[in-house]
Amino acid sequence: xxxxxxxxxxxxxxxxxxxxxxxxxxxxxxxxxxxxxxxxxxxxxxxxxxxxxxxxxxxxxxxxxxxxxxxxxxxxxxxxxxxxxxxxxxxxxxxxxxxxxxxxxxxxxxxxxxxxxxxxxxxxxxxxxxxxxxxxxxxxxxxxxxxxxxxxxxxxxxxxxxxxxxxxxxxxxxxxxxxxxxxxxxxxxxxxxxxxxxxxxxxxxxxxxxxxxxxxxxxxxxxxxxxxxxxxxxxxxxxxxxxxxxxxxxxxxxxxxxxxxxxxxxxxxxxxxxxxxxxxxxxxxxxxxxxxxxxxxxxxxxxxxxxxxxxxxxxxxxxxxxxxxxxxxxxxxxxxxxxxxxxxxxxxxxxxxxxxxxxxxxxxxxxxxxxxxxxxxxxx
Amino acid sequence: xxxxxxxxxxxxxxxxxxxxxxxxxxxxxxxxxxxxxxxxxxxxxxxxxxxxxxxxxxxxxxxxxxxxxxxxxxxxxxxxxxxxxxxxxxxxxxxxxxxxxxxxxxxxxxxxxxxxxxxxxxxxxxxxxxxxxxxxxxxxxxxxxxxxxxxxxxxxxxxxxxxxxxxxxxxxxxxxxxxxxxxxxxxxxxxxxxxxxxxxxxxxxxxxxxxxxxxxxxxxxxxxxxxxxxxxxxxxxxxxxxxxxxxxxxxxxxxxxxxxxxxxxxxxxxxxxxxxxxxxxxxxxxxxxxxxxxxxxxxxxxxxxxxxxxxxxxxxxxxxxxxx
Numbered sequence: 001x002x003x004x005x006x007x008x009x010x011x012x013x014x015x016x017x018x019x020x021x022x023x024x025x026x027x028x029x030x031x032x033x034x035x036x037x038x039x040x041x042x043x044x045x046x047x048x049x050x051x052x053x054x055x056x057x058x059x060x061x062x063x064x065x066x067x068x069x070x071x072x073x074x075x076x077x078x079x080x081x082x083x084x085x086x087x088x089x090x091x092x093x094x095x096x097x098x099x100x101x102x103x104x105x106x107x108x109x110x111x112x113x114x115x116x117x118x119x120x121x122x123x124x125x126x127x128x129x130x131x132x133x134x135x136x137x138x139x140x141x142x143x144x145x146x147x148x149x150x151x152x153x154x155x156x157x158x159x160x161x162x163x164x165x166x167x168x169x170x171x172x173x174x175x176x177x178x179x180x181x182x183x184x185x186x187x188x189x190x191x192x193x194x195x196x197x198x199x200x201x202x203x204x205x206x207x208x209x210x211x212x213x214x215x216x217x218x219x220x221x222x223x224x225x226x227x228x229x230x231x232x233x234x235x236x237x238x239x240x241x242x243x244x245x246x247x248x249x250x251x252x253x254x255x256x257x258x259x260x261x262x263x264x265x266x267x268x269x270x271x272x273x274x275x276x277x278x279x280x281x282x283x284x285x286x287x288x289x290x291x292x293x294x295x296x297x298x299x300x301x302x303x304x305x306x307x308x309x310x311x312x313x314x315x316x317x318x319x320x321x322x323x324x325x326x327x328x329x330x331x332x333x334x335x336x337x338x339x340x341x342x343x344x345x346x347x348x349x350x351x352x353x354x355x356x357x358x359x360x361x362x363x364x365x366x367x368x369x370x371x372x373x374x375x376x377x378x379x380x
Numbered sequence: 381x382x383x384x385x386x387x388x389x390x391x392x393x394x395x396x397x398x399x400x401x402x403x404x405x406x407x408x409x410x411x412x413x414x415x416x417x418x419x420x421x422x423x424x425x426x427x428x429x430x431x432x433x434x435x436x437x438x439x440x441x442x443x444x445x446x447x448x449x450x451x452x453x454x455x456x457x458x459x460x461x462x463x464x465x466x467x468x469x470x471x472x473x474x475x476x477x478x479x480x481x482x483x484x485x486x487x488x489x490x491x492x493x494x495x496x497x498x499x500x501x502x503x504x505x506x507x508x509x510x511x512x513x514x515x516x517x518x519x520x521x522x523x524x525x526x527x528x529x530x531x532x533x534x535x536x537x538x539x540x541x542x543x544x545x546x547x548x549x550x551x552x553x554x555x556x557x558x559x560x561x562x563x564x565x566x567x568x569x570x571x572x573x574x575x576x577x578x579x580x581x582x583x584x585x586x587x588x589x590x591x592x593x594x595x596x597x598x599x600x601x602x603x604x605x606x607x608x609x610x611x612x613x614x615x616x617x618x619x620x621x622x623x624x625x626x627x628x629x630x631x632x633x634x635x636x637x638x639x640x641x642x643x644x645x646x647x648x649x650x651x652x653x654x655x656x657x658x659x660x661x662x663x664x665x666x667x668x669x670x671x672x673x674x675x676x677x678x679x680x681x682x683x684x685x686x687x688x689x690x691x692x693x694x695x696x697x698x699x700x701x702x703x704x
Binding site for chain 1: 452480485
């Protein structure tokens with residue numbers, strides 16, 4: 001009975017010392033144990049901001065009076081909007097919104113100043129890309145206060161009777177693509193990209209390191225086969241797995257969450273291939289660096305974390321500081337999210353999403369080049 | 381690949397030594413890993429149908445040499461032919477005709493026996509794949525267990541599976557890297573019978589091993605240490621070339637005697653074999669002078685032919701003196 005509770009400090013210490021030695025030998029694991037908290041500190045501390053400001057907006061200005069200009073100044077001064085371009089036609093405005101070039105369009109109608117002075121309560125129309133409700137809600141909320149206080153100054157003097165009554169200007173907000181601000185509409189399609197990133201990188205990383213860890217790679221390479229055959233042969237099955245995942249998520253999006261599917265599913269599935277390739281290339285590259293399966297998983301996590309946080313999946317992309325946006329632009333998930341949301345919610349066509357495809361393709365090419373180069377080296 | 385030609389040894393190999401074809405004929409094979417030279421200008425010739433034992437201590441470069449032969453590693457220096465193909469340039473041709481059995485079991489433990497064989501057959505694009513796999517299972521007596529996952533097999537069965545898989549494309553040359561490590565004596569004996577049967581049909585073998593009884597079953601031996609080839613030839617050649625003198629002594633308290641003998645000049649080794657001690661040295665008079673004080677009761681001495689193990693240890697010690 002006594003023996004069971006006989007705790008030897010020496011034995012305990014022996015095991016602890018051995019563990020420390022092994023920890024120190026595995027440089028990568030050690031680096032990641034230190035690296036992950038640092039990464040999280042930087043991202044959560046500096047990059048993430050759930051109250052995005054300076055959102056790009058376009059103006060459709062049809063009025064030449066001073067009140068229209070005053071209003072625009074006030075809107076920009078709120079800090080939430082940054083007017084990046086002026087647009088003439090409604091069609092052009094819609095296209096800019098659809099491609100995500102701007103997040104808002106502010107329409108100041110013809111005769112705005114005149115109607116205002118006549119006390120006819122002119123309407124200004126703000127169209128918002130509400131695919132991500134979190135990114136737009138604060139800005140829209142600020143708009144109403146800004147407009148009311150801005151015009152107070154301009155309707156002083158002979159026209160200050162206008163300020164006496166309820167708002168002198170009517171604000172109409174059109175939340176496009178997701179008018180009811182349903183978070184799931186944004187999250188569920190995005191999940192497709194997140195799940196694919198996770199599986200494609202981890203699984204390919206594992207599939208290849210497993211061969212080297214178990215010694216079967218040596219056998220494989222002693223047979224008449226070439227590295228490219230090995231790599232493609234190992235990757236293709238997981239591409240199919242990726243499509244099964246995509247299918248499941250789309251099905252759930254349709255049946256459980258009733259996410260609108262405005263665009264072409266065929267286009268979505270085709271573009272998914274580019275995204276899958278990008279992630280497989282990363283997994284492949286990791287597998288040539290990692291010495292064992294554990295390291296492959298850790299490295300995947302190291303890539304997954306920034307993808308999750310900086311891509312705009314969890315937090316508004318435009319809320320992040322410039323350096324984080326630049327990092328985010330390099331990640332394939334960022335572009336894929338825009339594509340999925342664009343196709344499903346906005347009904348984007350190929351021309352709309354083309355600017356998001358080539359960064360993913362470039363990423364794939366670079367990652368694959370590194371992977372193939374390293375893969376050759378590990379043969380020797 | 382030249383499809384018209386049947387890739388037989390006689391058509392490609394250079395003839396030498398009275399028309400005998402060499403399955404392996406390489407010169408100055410060298411491989412460096414950074415500062416370390418793992419294989420240092422090793423030249424080796426093995427005739428078709430021969431079983432060549434490849435001996436050497438751990439880390440002597442045996443595995444590296446074998447990997448260079450089958451194209452897994454690129455040689456830094458060296459030239460020559462393997463099955464008539466250029467060992468540097470034509471490794472793809474060589475891979476098609478060589479079976480390489482790795483030191484560690486390297487087939488897929490999560491595939492069944494049959495699936496493993498089927499995979500290998502596909503890799504070599506064998507015609508009549510199913511039939512070949514079936515025959516292979518039959519020949520090795522694995523048919524009844526074909527659906528068993530390879531990871532569940534015992535060491536001996538894993539080795540049989542590995543051999544069957546390496547033979548499935550009917551290679552002309554087999555490179556076996558310590559094939560019987562961890563295999564029981566009965567399975568080892570059966571394994572060697574199979575090797576001799578295949579050699580008689582013309583298959584060539586290069587077998588890395590540590591076991592002296594296995595070395596003695598080889599037609600020829602090559603001994604490598606610290607990356608250098610020290611000696612080569614038949615078992616008799618190797619023993620004769622070592623010019624070793626061995627005395628056997630029995631009597632009481634042999635470990636103490638061994639201790640004393642090891643300190644005397646002329647005694648290179650004093651190794652216990654059961655109740656006897658093998659005392660060897662390469663300088664015959666010096667050895668006899670060294671043991672002279674002990675050639676009295678209660679010890680009984682007799683001179684014997686040195687065994688392969690005595691020679692093996694002798695070569696190992698000598699290479700340590702030379703290179704370390």
